[in-house]
Amino acid sequence: MTNFTRIRHELPVSMDIVHAVAEFDAALVKAIDAAKEAGLPQGLVVGILHGHVHAETHRMVEVKPLSTL
Structure with a gap:
């Protein structure tokens, strides 16, 4: 599970994340x-x-x- 980011560790979030969340929500x-x-x-x-x-x-x-990693 290393291919995702925990947003709480990224606070304050970048504008890229803010924009992506806004587009997803819309x-x-x-x-x-x-x-x-x-x-x-x-x-x-x-x-x-x-x-x-x-x-x-x-x-x-x-x-x-492990054989698929």
Whole structure:
């Protein structure tokens, strides 16, 4: 798990991080609004987001065999 950065160790955060977080947040808001306008039920939107969070968390904490490193 050496390929990620703990932001709390980077305080104050760089403007690159601030910009990336702002763009990510704006993209999420836009996608959620588009899903709502398309008539997706709120529970489905939440479920999809939760699934992506779960999958990404799994990738971050996954223990890989030494043979793949």
